[in-house]
Amino acid sequence: MFGAITVEEKKFLLKPMNCPFHIEMYNARKWSYRDLPLRWAELGTVYRYEKPGVLHGLMRVRGFTQDDAHHFVAQENMEDELVWIINFCVHMLTSFGFTDYNVFLSTMPEKAIGDKEDWDRAEDGLRAALDKAGLDYEVDEGGGAFYGPKIDIQIKDAIGRGWQCSTIQFDFSLPERFDLSYIDSSGQQKRPYMIHRALLGSIERFFGVLIEHYAGNFPLWLAPTQVKVLPITDSVNDYAAELTKKLKENNFRAELDDRSEKVGAKIRDAEIFKVPYMFVIGAREAESGQVSVRRHGEGDIGTMSLDDALAMLIAEEKSKGITDEKK
Ligand SMILES: [Zn+2]
Known part of the structure; x- marks a missing residue:
């Protein structure tokens, strides 16, 4: 996960995502169903070695900050948690003046891990949460990540250009791989679901879009x-x-x-x-x-x-x- 790269004869280790650190925190102790959902957020810095030719202002940079969070949730509470996240997401976007957006629900791709049953349940959960939140959406058949279905929200700026910012991703893979568990009300060991979410996405990019959106004439x-x-x-x-x-x-x-x-x-x-x-x-x-x-x-x-x-x-x-x- 931490690939070494050499740039100008110096060796660098890139941290491409924040997820593993929250997982380590989760696994550092035992959790009960009473502790869930856990919502851990951070402004986490991540790095991508973008080629010089594609670097572009604040929109595409090599080091950026994600408003990243991971929700650890009991399987039966997944839908309520998704509604909570979607409402929070809409609140954030509206607060920054983005009232026009497209919502995409991306479903199981051909190469995917996990049972079809789990995928169906997660996709149904995402659908139901979008319906409860009253959002229209398009379905991107097979567009999900290999580890789970997701909701992406593309905001539109003042001149109608679309920008991918918010993402809410379901994850079957990491809870399995890192053997995450909690104790349910009957004392049984259960596997939680994990949801990755970023509301603004890359803060740098979001502010790039925001500056364009208001043409510098901020509220x-x-x-x-x-x-x-x-x-x-x-x-x-x-x-x-x-x-x-x-x-x-x-x-x-x-x-x-x-x-x-x-x-x-x-x-x-x-x-x-x-x-x-x-x-x-x-x-x-x-x-x-x-x-x-x-x-x-x-x-x-x-x-x-x-x-x-x-x-x-x-x-x-x-x-x-x-x-x-x-x-
Ligand atoms: Zn994550």
Whole structure:
């Protein structure tokens, strides 16, 4: 599993997946049916020796991070667990603004391990879970991995391109091979099912897709800089610095632009960087303790107290920019 490769005369061992480590953890002690399901997640780094010609931005890289998890579940609870995972998956994708996706159920390939009966049961479980979650899907006959059937979710970005991200994979092979077990309610030793799942897939790739999807114009909760504070004259720099501090105290990623530039230039720069909010501060705002608020792409949205501005930002951040019709 850990093949050695030589790159530029140096020897490397690649870790291509995270699964074996969770399995070792599982096998480090005994489990009862009361402990299940176990859901172990990690942001695990994995490596693939992609040829230089196919490396592509964040989309295809040699080292990446999977939001990887393994669920160890009693066979009779498999369907409930799958529904739980699918709902979690949809919640994650929706939160990032992806409401358009294609779901594929991949079934038993010609070369497969395990009994046909087990496969049928697992495929029925996946089907039933998709139905319960209310998702439409296409069946990819024979497209499953040799070790089990799977659900793949392909998200569509703003311009309709499809990207494979989420995957939920059933596994008959590893529980057998590593002799995983738990004790059921009647004291019998049983074999658990194992489900591999990644919701975002490769974090690097997901963020590549996300940047393309929003064309850099992120919703407030994701914007690298959320608010730029723009003093009109040097004389209000202190008040502007105070405001920036208050924004940071409220956990906003705020920056002060106190360069001796005209405010028009500061606004233009903030617009180019697609910063969602600009707080423009003049003598009037400093005197009255208010802020004049601009929204990226919309312009001036009015003068208000800092408390009101904060309440507005907090509500928007909480909504993740998802409007009701998208929910
Ligand atoms: Zn895995």
